[in-house]
Amino acid sequence: MLKIWGRANSINVQKVLWCCEELGIAFERIDAGNEFGVVGGSSYRSLNPNGLVPTIEDDGFHLWESNVIVRYLAHKDTEGHLCPDDLKTRFDAERWMDWQGTIFWPALRPLFIQLIRTPTEKRDPVVIARAEGLSLAAVEILERLLSGRAYLAGDSFTMGDIPAAVAVHRWYELDTPHPELPHLRRWYGLMRQRKYFQKVVMTPLS
Ligand SMILES: N[C@@H](CCC(=O)N[C@@H](CS)C(=O)NCC(=O)O)C(=O)O
Numbered sequence: 039m040l041k042i043w044g045r046a047n048s049i050n051v052q053k054v055l056w057c058c059e060e061l062g063i064a065f066e067r068i069d070a071g072n073e074f075g076v077v078g079g080s081s082y083r084s085l086n087p088n089g090l091v092p093t094i095e096d097d098g099f100h101l102w103e104s105n106v107i108v109r110y111l112a113h114k115d116t117e118g119h120l121c122p123d124d125l126k127t128r129f130d131a132e133r134w135m136d137w138q139g140t141i142f143w144p145a146l147r148p149l150f151i152q153l154i155r156t157p158t159e160k161r162d163p164v165v166i167a168r169a170e171g172l173s174l175a176a177v178e179i180l181e182r183l184l185s186g187r188a189y190l191a192g193d194s195f196t197m198g199d200i201p202a203a204v205a206v207h208r209w210y211e212l213d214t215p216h217p218e219l220p221h222l223r224r225w226y227g228l229m230r231q232r233k234y235f236q237k238v239v240m241t242p243l244s
Contacts, residue, residue, distance in 0.1 A: 150208055
């Protein structure tokens, strides 16, 4: 059975758990990271030299980097539920996965850390203001994209929606201004209707 190391409240672990649930892949999850430790030990580091979560083991194959794991699982699924067959649609989805990891989450993460993991008296208003601006600029990119399509890579739910949706969920849940973005709101509503998004992602931020 697929093994997944990682605490269930991690954005990056949630991508993998949600993907598995969507694809009906059975898995065993092992708590690791933050208060659970594990990631600092030499046996974990031999699987993932970064000492971060998630890491998976599939039939003796170890893989880390959450978006790559989602790609791997989606591609491996022979039914093709989440990995589009059409090359251009597939790489459109891939593009939004990379964008989440390189643009969106780096913009939003400092806001998440400040508002969720930093005591009020230690918060830095400069960091918060900068992260709010960069995060808004990122979600406005999604708003423009979603004015012309139902999902990030076209007219159906794909692996391309997974990383962005877990980040958008955090943006909406954070106590930060949320200007009206009707297309983003509609797409986020579609995510919120998904049973496994509710199960894995719609949990209190911590
Ligand atoms: N680029 C990596 C980043 C992994 C990462 O930063 N994971 C965080 C949790 S979201 C982590 O391991 N933090 C330290 C910890 O939990 O101990 C990925 O997408 O998998």
